[in-house]
Amino acid sequence: MRCQDFQDRLERRWDDFQMRAHTEECPACQERLALVNWSRQVMLAAEQNVTPPAMAAVWAAVRRATNTSWEFSLTRSFRRLAPYLVAVTVLFIVVAAFQPGIVTSRPSRYASALAAGPDTKVASVLDPDLAPQKPGDVLGIGGR
């Protein structure tokens, strides 16, 4: 019998004639046998016995785990989305800042009205205040 076969059988808790014969002639396996027996005894001495929980407690744990996993996945989804939400908001603000007529609508409107010159129709549509009293009085200084 080879030592490897002996050790394999030993771990499988075999005990046969071949093994006993082998230990008589092989000190290494004899030592191994003693080690395995000793550690088994230590394990048995150290063994703790406990009463398993009741089935109802397991179902309660299932319910808790279900709630926790639902809350967790919700939080996790939000955490995943948060950077995108921030990015989209920042992008919106940046785009809006450069878009005439969205955030800075009033100055642009005045500017375009001024550029429109004496076109009273355009000016009055944009802002009644800008409608000149008479042609050429775009800046409202005509009556002076």
Place this chain on the structure above:
Amino acid sequence: MLAPSLPMSGVLPELAAADDPDLALVLRVQQGDAAAFEELYYRHQAGVSRMVANFVRYPEVVPDLVQEIFAKVYLRFDSYSPRLPFRPWLYRVASNHCLDFLRHRRRQPLQVSTTMEDDPTREWTLPDPAGERMQARLVARDLAGKLLLELSPRDRMLLVLKEINELSLEEIGAITGLRLSAVKVGLFRARKRMLEKYRKSERELERRGKPQ
């Protein structure tokens, strides 16, 4: 240092799921049969509780851990594939859960728990690799518990699965993700380390016992 979580994949060819005595129940649970899950629980509650109690060694948390393990298993049945028999899969979930627990608790000092066995004066013979006959008596089982606690989680897990739960080498391989040869070597080394720790504690006792 704690071992990393055990892998959740990998099947040893030695373990055939077709022979799994739990397969019929597992399939029923996957169809939503709660009674089948309860039956599986009654089948495995004692084994899992023993494994958890002896691996973690905090008796006060064992019921909670066992409940959480079975809840996890119940909620993960969708992802369970019967390529691996149910028992090793269950113990794998249990092992990972215990490792997580120990990882969270590792900063707290370990306590040596006293078992509830009614034979506190068990004695055993120590092997003597050096050749000289040596006998020692371990009066308190706390010493045995202490020896087990001083091992690394990996060594302790191997010994608990083998000696307390009496699982086969193949099942231990499937639970730990180790090859069969690695399981055997791991068990041998775990035993050696336990013996070394025992000898060290004996020397320590001897040293303290000597008059100054």
